[in-house]
Amino acid sequence: MRHFSAPSLIWALAILLPVAALVSITVGTVDISLLDGLAALTGGSINSQTHTILIDIRLPRILLAITVGAVLASTGAVMQGLFRNPLADPSLIGVSSGASVGASLMIVTAGGFIKSGALLGLSLVAVGAFVGGFAATLLVYRLATSGIGTSVTTMLLAGIAIGALAGALNSLLSYFSDNDMLRQISLWQMGNLSGASWTKVIVMGAVALLLMGLFPRESKALNALLLGESEARHLGIDVQRVKRRLIVLTALGVGVSVALAGLVGFVGLIMPHIVRLAIGPDHRWLVPASALAGATLLVIADSLARIVVIPAELPTGILTALLGAPFFVALLLQQRRDV
């Protein structure tokens, strides 16, 4: 039996997300009251320091958390459907490992250049991560595609192979880097939203909107694909085209997320899984509900990241796993009781 109906879960999350975002605006090293927060958002008068903290630091950070969380969780839901495996995650297609190499390469080679070097307002590390992630996905996709189409199994294996290769390259780069670079690499790999800026928000927001606009068109196809590829074809789905589109969109979404926020783990794998346990696998509901849930989780995790070790901050990626894992275990235990 299902625990929630899909619309009620979506409504609950649609209310929870703005509430979490509002609360998130008030927390951090500097305490700001909810009233001041609302005043800044609506253009009211507050002192300029508070205004700067809210508009230039916290607001972009929260918006980045919302968009990154939504993109990671929705692409996770899509990949789990495409691979017909509830334990698949966006990194399976090689995008995370490729991005990791790209970022490390930039950190190690561009060295001192890194602070000043930028492209369209985005750091070289971000550009390197995106290029690396996209290139790795393309490679995995090409390896798995033959004359008769793309084999999902081969893609899984190719993703593992490319992941291993990327891991080796990463270790190699770490081996040749100095202490400062090492720290940068490992911090990047933990995933962090602290570098949020309006440029990043605009880029990430555009990608998130694109994905949210295009994923609903494929949700019926994804439902049919859960039956198997030939069954989906017999239901009139152009399976190869659907696969290509979803893989490109996922590579784009995860590539940009990873480029802007580093490797924020857990959201893409577990959020869709939790949502599926609650409302079932129908992608018409699963994808948007996962997006909302992922956004909410990341906003909460990032708020905590800002306050648990005041005046310092923790990388956000640590908090997502710390928050999500026990919740997931609790769900599994409950499911075990139900069966």
Add this chain to the structure above:
Amino acid sequence: MSLVADNISLHLAGFDLLRNISLEVETGKVTAIVGPNGAGKSSLLKVLTGEMAATKGQVYLNNRLLQHWPLLDKAQLLAVLPQHTMLNFPFTADEVVGLGRIPHNTGLSKDREIITEALDLVDASYLQKRLYTQMSGGERQRVQLARVLAQIWQASHLGDQFLVLDEPTSAFDLSHQKLTLDIVRQLADKSVGVVMVVHDLNLAARCADNLVVIDAGVIAAQGSPEAVLTEALIDKVFGVKSIIAQHPETKRPLVIT
């Protein structure tokens, strides 16, 4: 109109899976395919449904080359029930049956009505809200049958419809085997062309208008069950001595081994 295999051959990885097979699935009739394991029955279905391309020969759906049909149009005419479905996501039964409505644009309320009727027809109404992953093998197969029935529930303006079933009764108990045969007969009466692979010769003899016996990739015999099922043929194809009797009521041939 019909679903026609015109002199098809299929070579795969150095093996001749099918050789020079010509077969016509007529609307309003039930065509049953029988044969020993590995004879090429499933391969024939795969070529007939366009899942595999024949190495030689062509398949025509309503006088048009099968591969020339747009996917969505084809899906409104041809529903296929595979032998096994690898669905391991917790859809409810009515969601699974609802997948059969994907090629159609009949709207939510009409689809719901069809889903309920289809589940009712296969004696699975009680499964409606149950999760597919928690059903028994026979229940799953009935839900899948309802799905393909829902896919061709209404006649299409695009042409005659066909239903392809690969061993639909393999997980069924006696009463559901009979139910399946009744459903298949009803569909044929509504001028759907049905083609199914069956293992049980008596089941095939009871339901088929046209019985096709496949052996080692070629058609060993085809025609009415009475004409096809002979002691000599069964010995030759299956290597089993048998007696052909007549069913006291249906007058269909009865294979006793």
